[in-house]
Amino acid sequence: MQKKRAVFLALVSAATLVGGGAFAVHAQSTKVISSYGPNNQDMTFDQIKAARLAVKAERARTHAALLASRYDLKEATGDARMSGGKAVPIGPTARLGGVTWEQLDKMTPEQIKEGALFPYPPLPFPDHAEGGMLFPKMTIDVLPRLTRFDLDFDLPEHVLPDKAPPIFLTTRPDLGDVSKGKVITLENYYATFNGLLNPKQLEGLRLLVTQFPQQQFNATEDRRTDRADGMIGVACFDCHVNGHTNRATHLVGDIRPQEFRHRINTPTLRGVNVQRLFGSQRAMKTVEDFTEFEQRAAYFDGDHTMAAKKGVNVLERGSQVHFMSEFMAILDFPPAPKLNIYGELDATKVTPSEMRGQSLFNGKARCSACHPAPYYTDNTMHNLKAERFYKQILVDGMMMAHDGPIKTFPLRGIKDSPPYLHDGRCLTLEDTVEYFNLIQQLHLAAQEKKDLAAFLLSL
Numbered sequence: 001m002q003k004k005r006a007v008f009l010a011l012v013s014a015a016t017l018v019g020g021g022a023f024a025v026h027a028q029s030t031k032v033i034s035s036y037g038p039n040n041q042d043m044t045f046d047q048i049k050a051a052r053l054a055v056k057a058e059r060a061r062t063h064a065a066l067l068a069s070r071y072d073l074k075e076a077t078g079d080a081r082m083s084g085g086k087a088v089p090i091g092p093t094a095r096l097g098g099v100t101w102e103q104l105d106k107m108t109p110e111q112i113k114e115g116a117l118f119p120y121p122p123l124p125f126p127d128h129a130e131g132g133m134l135f136p137k138m139t140i141d142v143l144p145r146l147t148r149f150d151l152d153f154d155l156p157e158h159v160l161p162d163k164a165p166p167i168f169l170t171t172r173p174d175l176g177d178v179s180k181g182k183v184i185t186l187e188n189y190y191a192t193f194n195g196l197l198n199p200k201q202l203e204g205l206r207l208l209v210t211q212f213p214q215q216q217f218n219a220t221e222d223r224r225t226d227r228a229d230g231m232i233g234v235a236c237f238d239c240h241v242n243g244h245t246n247r248a249t250h251l252v253g254d255i256r257p258q259e260f261r262h263r264i265n266t267p268t269l270r271g272v273n274v275q276r277l278f279g280s281q282r283a284m285k286t287v288e289d290f291t292e293f294e295q296r297a298a299y300f301d302g303d304h305t306m307a308a309k310k311g312v313n314v315l316e317r318g319s320q321v322h323f324m325s326e327f328m329a330i331l332d333f334p335p336a337p338k339l340n341i342y343g344e345l346d347a348t349k350v351t352p353s354e355m356r357g358q359s360l361f362n363g364k365a366r367c368s369a370c371h372p373a374p375y376y377t378d379n380t381m382h383n384l385k386a387e388r389f390y391k392q393i394l395v396d397g398m399m400m401a402h403d404g405p406i407k408t409f410p411l412r413g414i415k416d417s418p419p420y421l422h423d424g425r426c427l428t429l430e431d432t433v434e435y436f437n438l439i440q441q442l443h444l445a446a447q448e449k450k451d452l453a454a455f456l457l458s459l
Protein backbone atom coordinates (compact mmCIF):
# COMPACT_ATOMS: atom_id res chain seq x y z
CA MET A 1 0.00 0.00 0.00
CA GLN A 2 2.77 2.32 1.09
CA LYS A 3 4.75 1.51 -2.07
CA LYS A 4 1.75 1.96 -4.33
CA ARG A 5 1.24 5.42 -2.90
CA ALA A 6 4.88 6.34 -3.51
CA VAL A 7 4.64 5.29 -7.15
CA PHE A 8 1.42 7.23 -7.51
CA LEU A 9 2.99 10.36 -6.06
CA ALA A 10 5.96 9.97 -8.38
CA LEU A 11 3.53 9.82 -11.28
CA VAL A 12 1.80 12.95 -10.09
CA SER A 13 5.08 14.76 -9.80
CA ALA A 14 6.17 13.62 -13.28
CA ALA A 15 2.90 14.87 -14.74
CA THR A 16 3.39 18.13 -12.91
CA LEU A 17 6.83 18.52 -14.37
CA VAL A 18 5.83 17.79 -17.92
CA GLY A 19 2.96 20.22 -17.55
CA GLY A 20 5.51 22.36 -15.79
CA GLY A 21 3.13 25.16 -14.91
CA ALA A 22 1.59 26.31 -11.76
CA PHE A 23 -1.33 23.91 -11.68
CA ALA A 24 -0.39 21.37 -14.22
CA VAL A 25 -1.68 18.26 -12.47
CA HIS A 26 -4.41 17.58 -14.96
CA ALA A 27 -7.39 15.42 -14.53
CA GLN A 28 -6.56 13.13 -17.45
CA SER A 29 -3.19 12.01 -16.11
CA THR A 30 -3.81 11.53 -12.39
CA LYS A 31 -6.58 11.32 -9.85
CA VAL A 32 -5.15 14.11 -7.70
CA ILE A 33 -6.42 17.58 -8.45
CA SER A 34 -4.81 20.20 -6.25
CA SER A 35 -5.58 23.88 -6.02
CA TYR A 36 -1.88 24.47 -5.35
CA GLY A 37 0.99 24.52 -7.81
CA PRO A 38 4.02 22.25 -7.52
CA ASN A 39 6.78 23.19 -5.15
CA ASN A 40 9.81 22.78 -7.33
CA GLN A 41 12.45 23.14 -4.66
CA ASP A 42 13.54 19.54 -5.25
CA MET A 43 14.24 20.26 -8.95
CA THR A 44 16.97 22.32 -10.50
CA PHE A 45 16.33 25.01 -13.10
CA ASP A 46 18.07 22.81 -15.70
CA GLN A 47 15.79 19.85 -14.95
CA ILE A 48 12.66 21.98 -15.20
CA LYS A 49 13.90 23.56 -18.42
CA ALA A 50 14.73 20.18 -19.95
CA ALA A 51 11.25 18.86 -19.14
CA ARG A 52 9.64 21.90 -20.73
CA LEU A 53 11.82 21.75 -23.83
CA ALA A 54 11.01 18.04 -24.23
CA VAL A 55 7.35 18.91 -24.91
CA LYS A 56 7.73 22.34 -26.51
CA ALA A 57 7.71 21.38 -30.20
CA GLU A 58 4.89 18.86 -29.91
CA ARG A 59 2.58 21.20 -27.97
CA ALA A 60 3.32 24.03 -30.42
CA ARG A 61 2.43 21.75 -33.34
CA THR A 62 -0.84 20.65 -31.75
CA HIS A 63 -1.85 24.23 -31.01
CA ALA A 64 -0.88 25.52 -34.47
CA ALA A 65 -2.99 22.74 -35.99
CA LEU A 66 -5.98 23.81 -33.88
CA LEU A 67 -5.58 27.46 -34.92
CA ALA A 68 -5.22 26.51 -38.58
CA SER A 69 -8.38 24.40 -38.39
CA ARG A 70 -10.38 27.23 -36.79
CA TYR A 71 -9.08 30.33 -38.58
CA ASP A 72 -7.82 31.61 -41.88
CA LEU A 73 -4.64 33.26 -40.58
CA LYS A 74 -3.37 34.85 -43.75
CA GLU A 75 -3.04 38.60 -43.65
CA ALA A 76 -6.19 40.46 -44.70
CA THR A 77 -6.64 44.16 -44.01
CA GLY A 78 -8.83 46.91 -45.42
CA ASP A 79 -8.60 50.70 -45.62
CA ALA A 80 -9.44 51.32 -41.96
CA ARG A 81 -6.57 52.30 -39.68
CA MET A 82 -6.07 52.00 -35.93
CA SER A 83 -5.35 55.30 -34.21
CA GLY A 84 -1.61 54.54 -34.38
CA GLY A 85 -1.79 53.93 -38.12
CA LYS A 86 -1.73 50.11 -38.33
CA ALA A 87 -4.21 48.53 -40.77
CA VAL A 88 -7.28 47.04 -39.07
CA PRO A 89 -7.58 43.31 -39.88
CA ILE A 90 -10.74 42.23 -41.70
CA GLY A 91 -12.70 39.01 -41.55
CA PRO A 92 -14.57 36.93 -40.80
CA THR A 93 -11.52 34.73 -40.31
CA ALA A 94 -13.36 31.77 -38.79
CA ARG A 95 -13.42 28.62 -40.92
CA LEU A 96 -16.76 26.89 -41.27
CA GLY A 97 -16.93 23.10 -41.25
CA GLY A 98 -18.56 22.59 -44.64
CA VAL A 99 -21.48 25.03 -44.26
CA THR A 100 -21.95 28.66 -45.30
CA TRP A 101 -22.68 31.57 -42.93
CA GLU A 102 -26.19 31.66 -44.42
CA GLN A 103 -26.77 27.97 -43.64
CA LEU A 104 -25.37 28.37 -40.14
CA ASP A 105 -27.71 31.32 -39.59
CA LYS A 106 -30.72 29.11 -40.25
CA MET A 107 -29.70 26.40 -37.77
CA THR A 108 -30.78 26.18 -34.14
CA PRO A 109 -28.20 26.24 -31.32
CA GLU A 110 -28.88 22.50 -30.80
CA GLN A 111 -28.23 21.70 -34.46
CA ILE A 112 -25.00 23.71 -34.42
CA LYS A 113 -23.93 21.91 -31.24
CA GLU A 114 -24.82 18.46 -32.62
CA GLY A 115 -22.93 19.12 -35.85
CA ALA A 116 -19.91 20.61 -34.00
CA LEU A 117 -20.30 23.64 -36.28
CA PHE A 118 -19.89 26.60 -33.88
CA PRO A 119 -17.04 28.73 -35.24
CA TYR A 120 -16.20 30.43 -31.91
CA PRO A 121 -15.77 28.01 -29.01
CA PRO A 122 -13.34 29.08 -26.23
CA LEU A 123 -9.77 29.65 -27.39
CA PRO A 124 -7.15 27.52 -25.59
CA PHE A 125 -3.88 29.03 -24.39
CA PRO A 126 -0.86 28.09 -26.57
CA ASP A 127 0.08 25.41 -24.01
CA HIS A 128 -2.96 25.24 -21.79
CA ALA A 129 -1.53 22.77 -19.27
CA GLU A 130 1.37 25.15 -18.72
CA GLY A 131 -0.11 28.66 -18.91
CA GLY A 132 1.62 31.78 -17.61
CA MET A 133 2.23 35.23 -19.05
CA LEU A 134 3.06 35.19 -22.75
CA PHE A 135 4.06 38.16 -24.87
CA PRO A 136 3.81 38.77 -28.63
CA LYS A 137 7.05 38.95 -30.57
CA MET A 138 6.51 42.63 -31.42
CA THR A 139 6.86 43.43 -27.70
CA ILE A 140 9.74 40.99 -27.07
CA ASP A 141 11.63 42.73 -29.91
CA VAL A 142 11.55 45.92 -27.83
CA LEU A 143 11.89 44.19 -24.43
CA PRO A 144 13.96 40.98 -24.88
CA ARG A 145 13.73 40.24 -21.15
CA LEU A 146 10.18 38.98 -21.85
CA THR A 147 11.44 35.94 -23.79
CA ARG A 148 10.25 32.57 -22.47
CA PHE A 149 12.43 29.61 -23.37
CA ASP A 150 9.49 27.23 -23.41
CA LEU A 151 6.68 28.91 -25.30
CA ASP A 152 5.98 31.31 -28.16
CA PHE A 153 2.98 33.59 -28.72
CA ASP A 154 0.53 32.10 -31.17
CA LEU A 155 -1.49 34.72 -33.09
CA PRO A 156 -0.07 36.55 -36.12
CA GLU A 157 0.89 40.19 -35.76
CA HIS A 158 -1.68 41.50 -38.25
CA VAL A 159 -4.50 40.59 -35.79
CA LEU A 160 -2.80 42.44 -32.91
CA PRO A 161 -2.88 46.15 -31.94
CA ASP A 162 -0.28 48.78 -32.89
CA LYS A 163 3.11 47.80 -31.46
CA ALA A 164 3.53 51.27 -29.95
CA PRO A 165 -0.08 52.44 -29.45
CA PRO A 166 -0.68 56.18 -29.09
CA ILE A 167 -1.37 57.63 -25.65
CA PHE A 168 -4.17 60.19 -25.35
CA LEU A 169 -4.59 62.04 -22.06
CA THR A 170 -7.99 63.22 -20.80
CA THR A 171 -6.10 66.13 -19.25
CA ARG A 172 -4.33 67.28 -22.45
CA PRO A 173 -6.36 66.34 -25.53
CA ASP A 174 -4.71 69.25 -27.35
CA LEU A 175 -1.46 67.29 -27.51
CA GLY A 176 -2.74 64.25 -29.40
CA ASP A 177 -0.47 61.22 -29.02
CA VAL A 178 1.95 61.96 -26.18
CA SER A 179 3.94 58.72 -26.65
CA LYS A 180 5.47 60.19 -29.81
CA GLY A 181 5.31 56.82 -31.51
CA LYS A 182 7.50 54.87 -29.11
CA VAL A 183 6.96 52.18 -26.50
CA ILE A 184 7.17 53.88 -23.10
CA THR A 185 9.68 52.10 -20.83
CA LEU A 186 11.64 52.79 -17.66
CA GLU A 187 14.40 54.24 -19.87
CA ASN A 188 12.32 56.90 -21.61
CA TYR A 189 9.23 57.58 -19.45
CA TYR A 190 10.81 60.46 -17.50
CA ALA A 191 12.16 62.35 -20.48
CA THR A 192 8.82 61.91 -22.28
CA PHE A 193 6.49 62.91 -19.44
CA ASN A 194 8.37 65.27 -17.12
CA GLY A 195 6.60 68.63 -17.36
CA LEU A 196 3.40 67.00 -18.69
CA LEU A 197 2.23 65.12 -15.60
CA ASN A 198 2.05 66.06 -11.97
CA PRO A 199 4.66 64.41 -9.71
CA LYS A 200 2.19 61.79 -8.42
CA GLN A 201 1.23 60.73 -11.93
CA LEU A 202 4.88 60.65 -12.98
CA GLU A 203 5.75 58.39 -10.04
CA GLY A 204 2.68 56.23 -10.83
CA LEU A 205 3.89 55.87 -14.41
CA ARG A 206 7.36 54.90 -13.17
CA LEU A 207 5.80 52.04 -11.20
CA LEU A 208 3.71 51.01 -14.23
CA VAL A 209 6.88 50.58 -16.32
CA THR A 210 9.00 48.96 -13.57
CA GLN A 211 9.25 45.18 -13.60
CA PHE A 212 8.53 43.08 -10.50
CA PRO A 213 8.76 39.30 -9.91
CA GLN A 214 6.08 37.13 -11.45
CA GLN A 215 5.33 33.40 -11.77
CA GLN A 216 7.35 32.84 -14.98
CA PHE A 217 9.76 35.76 -14.57
CA ASN A 218 11.54 35.51 -11.21
CA ALA A 219 14.81 34.45 -9.65
CA THR A 220 13.88 30.94 -8.46
CA GLU A 221 14.45 27.61 -10.21
CA ASP A 222 10.76 27.66 -11.12
CA ARG A 223 10.93 30.30 -13.86
CA ARG A 224 10.48 30.20 -17.63
CA THR A 225 13.16 32.62 -18.68
CA ASP A 226 16.88 31.98 -18.90
CA ARG A 227 17.70 35.15 -17.03
CA ALA A 228 17.85 35.29 -13.24
CA ASP A 229 19.52 38.69 -13.00
CA GLY A 230 18.44 42.24 -12.22
CA MET A 231 16.23 42.35 -15.31
CA ILE A 232 13.79 39.67 -14.13
CA GLY A 233 10.12 40.41 -13.69
CA VAL A 234 7.31 41.99 -15.66
CA ALA A 235 5.89 45.51 -15.72
CA CYS A 236 2.24 46.49 -16.04
CA PHE A 237 2.99 48.17 -19.36
CA ASP A 238 4.65 45.00 -20.74
CA CYS A 239 1.07 43.87 -21.46
CA HIS A 240 -0.83 47.14 -21.21
CA VAL A 241 1.69 48.70 -23.60
CA ASN A 242 1.46 52.49 -23.50
CA GLY A 243 -1.65 52.13 -21.35
CA HIS A 244 -3.38 50.27 -24.19
CA THR A 245 -2.69 46.59 -24.89
CA ASN A 246 -0.55 44.30 -27.03
CA ARG A 247 -3.08 41.52 -26.33
CA ALA A 248 -0.44 39.57 -24.38
CA THR A 249 -2.17 36.50 -22.99
CA HIS A 250 -2.45 34.74 -19.64
CA LEU A 251 -4.67 32.22 -17.88
CA VAL A 252 -7.26 33.64 -15.51
CA GLY A 253 -6.33 33.17 -11.87
CA ASP A 254 -9.82 32.50 -10.52
CA ILE A 255 -10.67 29.04 -11.88
CA ARG A 256 -9.54 25.50 -11.03
CA PRO A 257 -8.66 22.95 -12.23
CA GLN A 258 -6.24 24.02 -14.95
CA GLU A 259 -8.25 22.90 -18.00
CA PHE A 260 -11.23 25.03 -16.92
CA ARG A 261 -9.21 28.23 -16.63
CA HIS A 262 -9.96 30.83 -19.32
CA ARG A 263 -7.34 32.15 -21.65
CA ILE A 264 -7.42 35.93 -21.13
CA ASN A 265 -6.64 38.67 -23.55
CA THR A 266 -5.06 41.81 -22.00
CA PRO A 267 -7.71 44.59 -22.02
CA THR A 268 -6.88 48.19 -22.79
CA LEU A 269 -6.58 50.62 -19.86
CA ARG A 270 -7.98 53.45 -21.99
CA GLY A 271 -11.23 54.60 -20.44
CA VAL A 272 -10.87 52.86 -17.06
CA ASN A 273 -11.96 56.21 -15.59
CA VAL A 274 -15.55 55.68 -16.76
CA GLN A 275 -15.81 52.01 -15.82
CA ARG A 276 -17.14 50.41 -12.67
CA LEU A 277 -16.10 46.75 -12.92
CA PHE A 278 -12.62 45.40 -13.54
CA GLY A 279 -11.48 41.99 -14.79
CA SER A 280 -13.48 39.78 -17.14
CA GLN A 281 -15.04 37.95 -14.18
CA ARG A 282 -13.39 39.24 -11.00
CA ALA A 283 -15.71 42.24 -10.84
CA MET A 284 -13.25 44.24 -8.74
CA LYS A 285 -14.85 47.55 -8.00
CA THR A 286 -11.95 49.98 -8.41
CA VAL A 287 -8.80 50.41 -10.51
CA GLU A 288 -6.95 50.64 -7.18
CA ASP A 289 -8.16 47.18 -6.16
CA PHE A 290 -7.24 45.73 -9.53
CA THR A 291 -3.77 47.27 -9.38
CA GLU A 292 -3.10 45.69 -6.00
CA PHE A 293 -4.56 42.37 -7.06
CA GLU A 294 -2.58 42.16 -10.32
CA GLN A 295 0.79 42.10 -8.60
CA ARG A 296 -0.18 40.28 -5.43
CA ALA A 297 -2.20 37.49 -6.98
CA ALA A 298 -2.78 37.52 -10.75
CA TYR A 299 1.00 37.68 -11.30
CA PHE A 300 1.16 34.33 -9.44
CA ASP A 301 -1.94 32.63 -10.83
CA GLY A 302 -3.97 33.45 -7.74
CA ASP A 303 -1.58 31.44 -5.53
CA HIS A 304 -0.41 33.49 -2.55
CA THR A 305 2.00 30.75 -1.49
CA MET A 306 3.87 31.01 -4.80
CA ALA A 307 3.78 34.78 -4.55
CA ALA A 308 5.53 34.58 -1.18
CA LYS A 309 8.19 32.23 -2.53
CA LYS A 310 8.94 34.17 -5.70
CA GLY A 311 9.21 37.63 -4.22
CA VAL A 312 5.86 39.39 -4.54
CA ASN A 313 6.19 43.16 -4.53
CA VAL A 314 3.53 44.53 -2.19
CA LEU A 315 2.53 48.02 -3.28
CA GLU A 316 1.74 50.62 -0.68
CA ARG A 317 -1.93 51.53 -1.08
CA GLY A 318 -1.96 55.18 -0.04
CA SER A 319 0.85 56.30 -2.32
CA GLN A 320 1.98 53.74 -4.88
CA VAL A 321 -1.37 52.14 -5.78
CA HIS A 322 -3.05 55.53 -5.69
CA PHE A 323 -0.39 57.14 -7.92
CA MET A 324 -0.52 54.32 -10.50
CA SER A 325 -4.31 54.53 -10.60
CA GLU A 326 -4.19 58.29 -10.91
CA PHE A 327 -2.11 57.91 -14.06
CA MET A 328 -4.35 55.14 -15.45
CA ALA A 329 -7.40 57.32 -14.85
CA ILE A 330 -6.20 59.93 -17.36
CA LEU A 331 -5.72 57.44 -20.23
CA ASP A 332 -8.34 58.49 -22.76
CA PHE A 333 -10.07 56.56 -25.54
CA PRO A 334 -8.70 57.49 -28.97
CA PRO A 335 -10.38 60.43 -30.74
CA ALA A 336 -13.58 59.51 -32.60
CA PRO A 337 -14.23 62.53 -34.84
CA LYS A 338 -17.54 61.17 -36.13
CA LEU A 339 -19.18 61.03 -32.69
CA ASN A 340 -21.16 63.91 -31.16
CA ILE A 341 -21.40 64.78 -27.45
CA TYR A 342 -23.87 61.95 -26.90
CA GLY A 343 -21.40 59.49 -28.36
CA GLU A 344 -23.69 58.98 -31.35
CA LEU A 345 -22.84 59.47 -35.01
CA ASP A 346 -22.88 63.03 -36.28
CA ALA A 347 -25.13 62.71 -39.35
CA THR A 348 -23.13 65.30 -41.27
CA LYS A 349 -19.90 63.30 -41.08
CA VAL A 350 -20.81 59.72 -41.83
CA THR A 351 -21.42 57.28 -44.68
CA PRO A 352 -24.84 55.69 -45.30
CA SER A 353 -23.42 52.31 -44.27
CA GLU A 354 -22.21 53.65 -40.88
CA MET A 355 -25.61 55.28 -40.34
CA ARG A 356 -27.47 52.06 -41.15
CA GLY A 357 -25.03 50.25 -38.83
CA GLN A 358 -25.95 52.59 -35.98
CA SER A 359 -29.67 52.01 -36.57
CA LEU A 360 -29.15 48.25 -36.49
CA PHE A 361 -26.94 48.55 -33.37
CA ASN A 362 -29.70 50.40 -31.53
CA GLY A 363 -32.59 48.57 -33.19
CA LYS A 364 -32.89 45.14 -34.75
CA ALA A 365 -29.51 43.86 -33.49
CA ARG A 366 -30.12 45.08 -29.91
CA CYS A 367 -26.40 45.67 -29.28
CA SER A 368 -27.22 48.83 -27.35
CA ALA A 369 -29.12 46.78 -24.75
CA CYS A 370 -25.67 45.97 -23.32
CA HIS A 371 -23.44 48.51 -25.11
CA PRO A 372 -25.21 51.90 -24.71
CA ALA A 373 -23.59 55.18 -25.84
CA PRO A 374 -21.49 57.17 -25.03
CA TYR A 375 -18.88 54.56 -24.04
CA TYR A 376 -20.77 51.55 -25.34
CA THR A 377 -20.76 49.60 -22.11
CA ASP A 378 -23.48 49.13 -19.50
CA ASN A 379 -20.76 48.65 -16.86
CA THR A 380 -22.09 45.27 -15.85
CA MET A 381 -21.70 41.63 -16.88
CA HIS A 382 -23.73 39.28 -19.01
CA ASN A 383 -23.86 35.55 -19.41
CA LEU A 384 -24.06 35.06 -23.17
CA LYS A 385 -24.47 31.28 -22.75
CA ALA A 386 -22.26 30.47 -25.70
CA GLU A 387 -22.21 26.86 -24.45
CA ARG A 388 -25.63 26.42 -26.06
CA PHE A 389 -23.61 25.98 -29.28
CA TYR A 390 -20.83 23.51 -28.32
CA LYS A 391 -20.22 20.35 -26.35
CA GLN A 392 -18.16 20.27 -23.16
CA ILE A 393 -15.15 18.34 -24.43
CA LEU A 394 -11.40 18.66 -23.93
CA VAL A 395 -9.68 20.39 -26.87
CA ASP A 396 -5.95 21.16 -26.97
CA GLY A 397 -5.70 20.83 -23.17
CA MET A 398 -8.72 23.06 -22.49
CA MET A 399 -12.26 22.11 -21.51
CA MET A 400 -14.76 23.75 -23.83
CA ALA A 401 -16.83 24.82 -20.83
CA HIS A 402 -19.25 27.63 -19.98
CA ASP A 403 -17.76 31.15 -20.07
CA GLY A 404 -20.12 32.32 -17.32
CA PRO A 405 -20.91 36.01 -16.82
CA ILE A 406 -18.35 38.28 -18.50
CA LYS A 407 -17.82 42.02 -18.28
CA THR A 408 -19.33 44.08 -21.12
CA PHE A 409 -16.14 45.58 -22.50
CA PRO A 410 -16.63 49.14 -23.84
CA LEU A 411 -16.67 49.51 -27.61
CA ARG A 412 -15.24 53.05 -27.79
CA GLY A 413 -11.98 52.82 -29.74
CA ILE A 414 -12.64 49.13 -30.41
CA LYS A 415 -10.91 49.06 -33.81
CA ASP A 416 -7.60 49.55 -31.94
CA SER A 417 -7.77 46.28 -30.01
CA PRO A 418 -8.04 43.07 -31.99
CA PRO A 419 -8.41 40.19 -31.26
CA TYR A 420 -11.75 40.36 -29.42
CA LEU A 421 -13.63 38.88 -26.44
CA HIS A 422 -12.06 37.96 -23.11
CA ASP A 423 -10.01 35.19 -24.70
CA GLY A 424 -9.40 36.67 -28.15
CA ARG A 425 -11.46 34.02 -29.97
CA CYS A 426 -12.84 36.56 -32.48
CA LEU A 427 -9.86 37.79 -34.49
CA THR A 428 -11.65 40.66 -36.26
CA LEU A 429 -14.68 42.93 -35.84
CA GLU A 430 -16.44 40.99 -38.60
CA ASP A 431 -15.98 37.86 -36.47
CA THR A 432 -17.58 39.59 -33.46
CA VAL A 433 -20.57 40.50 -35.64
CA GLU A 434 -20.92 36.86 -36.75
CA TYR A 435 -20.51 35.80 -33.11
CA PHE A 436 -23.33 38.02 -31.84
CA ASN A 437 -25.47 37.19 -34.88
CA LEU A 438 -25.42 33.56 -33.68
CA ILE A 439 -25.43 34.24 -29.91
CA GLN A 440 -28.45 36.55 -30.18
CA GLN A 441 -30.05 34.56 -33.04
CA LEU A 442 -30.44 37.78 -35.01
CA HIS A 443 -30.60 36.39 -38.57
CA LEU A 444 -28.89 39.44 -40.06
CA ALA A 445 -28.45 39.73 -43.83
CA ALA A 446 -24.94 39.99 -45.33
CA GLN A 447 -25.27 43.76 -45.93
CA GLU A 448 -26.54 44.33 -42.38
CA LYS A 449 -23.44 42.61 -40.99
CA LYS A 450 -21.25 44.87 -43.13
CA ASP A 451 -23.08 47.95 -41.87
CA LEU A 452 -22.63 46.91 -38.24
CA ALA A 453 -18.90 46.39 -38.77
CA ALA A 454 -18.67 49.84 -40.43
CA PHE A 455 -20.37 51.38 -37.40
CA LEU A 456 -17.98 49.62 -34.98
CA LEU A 457 -15.03 51.06 -36.93
CA SER A 458 -16.38 54.59 -36.42
CA LEU A 459 -16.41 54.26 -32.62
Ligand code: HEC
Pocket residue numbers: 133134208234235236237238239240248249250252264265266267268269272277278279280281282287290291294295324407422
Ligand atom coordinates in the same frame (compact mmCIF):
# COMPACT_ATOMS: atom_id res chain seq x y z
C1 HEC B 1 -0.11 39.31 -18.82
C2 HEC B 1 0.15 40.71 -18.93
C3 HEC B 1 -0.38 41.65 -17.86
C4 HEC B 1 0.36 42.37 -16.97
C5 HEC B 1 1.86 42.31 -16.77
C6 HEC B 1 -0.57 43.20 -16.26
N1 HEC B 1 -1.83 42.99 -16.71
FE1 HEC B 1 -3.48 44.02 -16.14
N2 HEC B 1 -4.63 42.74 -17.18
C7 HEC B 1 -4.16 41.68 -17.94
C8 HEC B 1 -5.26 40.83 -18.29
C9 HEC B 1 -5.18 39.56 -19.11
C10 HEC B 1 -6.42 41.40 -17.69
C11 HEC B 1 -7.85 40.84 -17.71
C12 HEC B 1 -8.02 40.08 -16.41
C13 HEC B 1 -9.30 39.30 -16.31
O1 HEC B 1 -9.95 39.07 -17.31
O2 HEC B 1 -9.64 38.92 -15.17
C14 HEC B 1 -5.97 42.61 -17.03
C15 HEC B 1 -6.84 43.52 -16.41
C16 HEC B 1 -6.42 44.70 -15.84
C17 HEC B 1 -7.30 45.75 -15.37
C18 HEC B 1 -8.81 45.74 -15.50
C19 HEC B 1 -9.17 46.19 -16.89
C20 HEC B 1 -10.59 45.96 -17.28
O3 HEC B 1 -10.98 46.46 -18.35
O4 HEC B 1 -11.36 45.28 -16.57
C21 HEC B 1 -6.52 46.72 -14.82
C22 HEC B 1 -6.98 48.03 -14.22
C23 HEC B 1 -5.15 46.26 -14.93
N3 HEC B 1 -5.13 45.04 -15.57
C24 HEC B 1 -4.06 46.94 -14.45
C25 HEC B 1 -2.79 46.38 -14.39
C26 HEC B 1 -1.71 46.89 -13.58
C27 HEC B 1 -1.79 48.11 -12.71
C28 HEC B 1 -0.65 46.07 -13.77
C29 HEC B 1 0.71 46.10 -13.09
C30 HEC B 1 0.63 46.00 -11.64
C31 HEC B 1 -1.05 45.06 -14.74
N4 HEC B 1 -2.36 45.26 -15.06
C32 HEC B 1 -0.22 44.08 -15.25
C33 HEC B 1 -2.86 41.49 -18.33
C34 HEC B 1 -1.77 42.03 -17.66
Ligand code: HEC
Pocket residue numbers: 361365366367368369370371381382383384403406407408409410411414417419420421422423429432433436437440452456
Ligand atom coordinates in the same frame (compact mmCIF):
# COMPACT_ATOMS: atom_id res chain seq x y z
C1 HEC C 1 -26.59 40.63 -23.70
C2 HEC C 1 -25.54 41.64 -23.71
C3 HEC C 1 -24.83 41.90 -25.02
C4 HEC C 1 -25.37 42.14 -26.27
C5 HEC C 1 -26.83 42.12 -26.67
C6 HEC C 1 -24.26 42.42 -27.14
N1 HEC C 1 -23.09 42.36 -26.45
FE1 HEC C 1 -21.24 42.71 -27.20
N2 HEC C 1 -20.43 42.06 -25.49
C7 HEC C 1 -21.13 41.67 -24.37
C8 HEC C 1 -20.25 41.01 -23.45
C9 HEC C 1 -20.62 40.44 -22.10
C10 HEC C 1 -18.98 41.01 -24.05
C11 HEC C 1 -17.71 40.33 -23.54
C12 HEC C 1 -17.83 38.86 -23.96
C13 HEC C 1 -16.56 38.07 -23.80
O1 HEC C 1 -15.51 38.66 -23.66
O2 HEC C 1 -16.64 36.82 -23.85
C14 HEC C 1 -19.13 41.69 -25.34
C15 HEC C 1 -18.09 41.91 -26.22
C16 HEC C 1 -18.23 42.56 -27.44
C17 HEC C 1 -17.14 42.91 -28.32
C18 HEC C 1 -15.66 42.68 -28.05
C19 HEC C 1 -15.12 43.70 -27.05
C20 HEC C 1 -13.67 43.49 -26.74
O3 HEC C 1 -13.06 44.42 -26.15
O4 HEC C 1 -13.11 42.44 -27.02
C21 HEC C 1 -17.69 43.49 -29.42
C22 HEC C 1 -16.94 44.05 -30.62
C23 HEC C 1 -19.11 43.50 -29.23
N3 HEC C 1 -19.40 42.95 -28.00
C24 HEC C 1 -20.02 43.97 -30.16
C25 HEC C 1 -21.39 43.72 -30.05
C26 HEC C 1 -22.31 43.93 -31.14
C27 HEC C 1 -21.95 44.47 -32.51
C28 HEC C 1 -23.54 43.55 -30.68
C29 HEC C 1 -24.84 43.53 -31.41
C30 HEC C 1 -24.83 42.75 -32.64
C31 HEC C 1 -23.35 43.12 -29.30
N4 HEC C 1 -22.04 43.24 -28.97
C32 HEC C 1 -24.38 42.70 -28.49
C33 HEC C 1 -22.48 41.86 -24.15
C34 HEC C 1 -23.39 42.03 -25.17
